[in-house]
Amino acid sequence: MMKGYNLIAAFTILSLASTFVTASDPSPLQDFCVAIDDANSAVLVNGKLCKNPSLATADDFSYSGLNVPGNTSNQLGGHVNIITADLLPGLNTLGVSLVRIDLAPNGGLNPPHYHPRGSEVLLVLEGTIYAGFVTSNPDHRLFTKILKPGDLFVFPFSLIHFQLNIGKTPAVAIAALTSQNPGINTVANAIFGANWPIYPEVLTTAFHLDKQFVEDLQAQEWVDPT
Known part of the structure; x- marks a missing residue:
């Protein structure tokens, strides 16, 4: 409280x-x-x-x-x-x-x-x-x-x-x-958790990342802190 x-x-x-x-x-x-x-x-x-x-x-x-605490038991x-x-x-x-x-x-x-x-x-x-x-x-x-x-x-x-x-x-x-x-736009969620997924080549070039790494990120579950 x-x-x-x-x-x-x-x-x-x-x-x-x-x-x-x-x-x-x-x-x-x-x-x-x-x-x-x-x-x-x-x-x-x-x-x-x-x-x-x-x-x-x-x-x-x-x-x-x-006054009620929020549940913070998430990732x-x-x-x-x-x-x-x-x-x-x-x-x-x-x-x-x-x-x-x-x-x-x-x-x-x-x-x-x-x-x-x-x-x-x-x-x-x-x-x-x-x-x-x-x-x-x-x-x-x-x-x-x-x-x-x-x-x-x-x-x-x-x-x-x-x-x-x-x-x-x-x-x-x-x-x-x-x-x-x-409104709220969580950056990582919008980039790697977009529905449908953003074409990986867009993200590999934009973030200087390996394609497999991008695809692994897109496969993860992205949650908002709400």
């Missing part, structure tokens, strides 16, 4: 997130939107249908359970619990979401990934986390920091970033993102 300090800190990061709202939504809240003339086959884009305001209740703006040793408008309807149209990140001791990892529709600010509640991001072409500069409870770190919009538990105890962090549906 998170201590009282951690709960206060979690609410604090919600207020911090409000300063980021204008950075993202109402940009696209999905990976793509194919045009269609048939209204019966169309889907709602950028948000959800809105409840009649007179029928709204406090429950629409509340979520319980973020990554990490678990990410993201709270979007799907779980907290009151977030709809507000341009913000929240994440709890749990990392197992001695190497629990939230692997390199990026959010196509949001920036992120991370607040460490427990443990010691090595976090960083890489800038885009052509520089590819790496910015990293060792974070302890109470420390913040910002991951700019759409840049690849990661969190690694370098401590001997579980690590917990809360992150606020500037979209009600920021």
Whole structure:
């Protein structure tokens, strides 16, 4: 269970997130939107249908359970619990979401990934986390920091970033993102776990790898920390 300090800190990061709202939504809240003339086959884009305001209740703006540790017994040793408008309807149209990140001791990892529709600010509640991001072409500069409870770190919009538990105890962090549906693209999963598999010659050239090694990687099971 998170201590009282951690709960206060979690609410604090919600207020911090409000300063980021204008950075993202109402940009696209999905990976793509194919045009269609048939209204019966169309889907709602950028948000959800809105409840009649007179029928709204406090429950629409509340979520319980973020104090519950995530299951980190997987190959990554990490678990990410993201709270979007799907779980907290009151977030709809507000341009913000929240994440709890749990990392197992001695190497629990939230692997390199990026959010196509949001920036992120991370607040460490427990443990010691090595976090960083890489800038885009052509520089590819790496910015990293060792974070302890109470420390913040910002991951700019759409840049690849990661969190690694370098401590001997579980690590917990809360992150606020500037979209009600920021999306997540885990780099290794997208490259080596694509469905269907990417033609191996593409990856052998791009990553300077042996073809058999690429095929072995593609044959593995790639999981997300959720």
